[in-house]
Amino acid sequence: MARMDRWTTLRRRATWLWLGYWVMAFALTHVPKVPNPGRVIPHGDKLAHFLLYFVLVILGDWAIRGRGRRPAARTYITWAIAYACYAGVDEWLQRFVHRHASVGDWIADLSGILVATLLLALRRNVRISDPPASTK
Numbered sequence: 001m002a003r004m005d006r007w008t009t010l011r012r013r014a015t016w017l018w019l020g021y022w023v024m025a026f027a028l029t030h031v032p033k034v035p036n037p038g039r040v041i042p043h044g045d046k047l048a049h050f051l052l053y054f055v056l057v058i059l060g061d062w063a064i065r066g067r068g069r070r071p072a073a074r075t076y077i078t079w080a081i082a083y084a085c086y087a088g089v090d091e092w093l094q095r096f097v098h099r100h101a102s103v104g105d106w107i108a109d110l111s112g113i114l115v116a117t118l119l120l121a122l123r124r125n126v127r128i129s130d131p132p133a134s135t136k
Contacts, residue, residue: 011063018056018063025052029090032098046108053112057083061120071124080117084110 029052041047060079065071087109094101 014063018059049108050112057116
């Protein structure tokens with residue numbers, strides 16, 4: 001019983017971390033840009049978009065997965081599509097807060113989503129299809 005309570009607490013914390021990160025990411029992408037006269041990393045903006053969504057997918061997986069279950073491929077595909085749709089809406093909404101929405105940023109978002117999803121699927125040994133029914 002104590003082990004289950006510990007697992008429930010960890011999962012609840014992971015869920016709050018994931019949701020908090022998502023809210024923080026939304027807020028950061030909707031604050032008007034401040035000019036940065038310092039050094040600029042080449043393609044640093046695209047790297048930031050990639051990492052933002054990569055971490056979002058990893059945290060989401062940690063929060064959502066049940067203990068000991070092997071997820072089906074469709075679970076990962078469904079979540080990847082949901083994140084991709086959100087990323088598109090997020091880019092579109094930036095127009096209204098005097099930020100520059102770009103297809104390049106969205107592609108960087110999609111790249112982070114895709115890489116994280118593939119790594120998680122490989123790590124978790126995803127089932128491609130449901131196991132055959134027993135004919136006993």
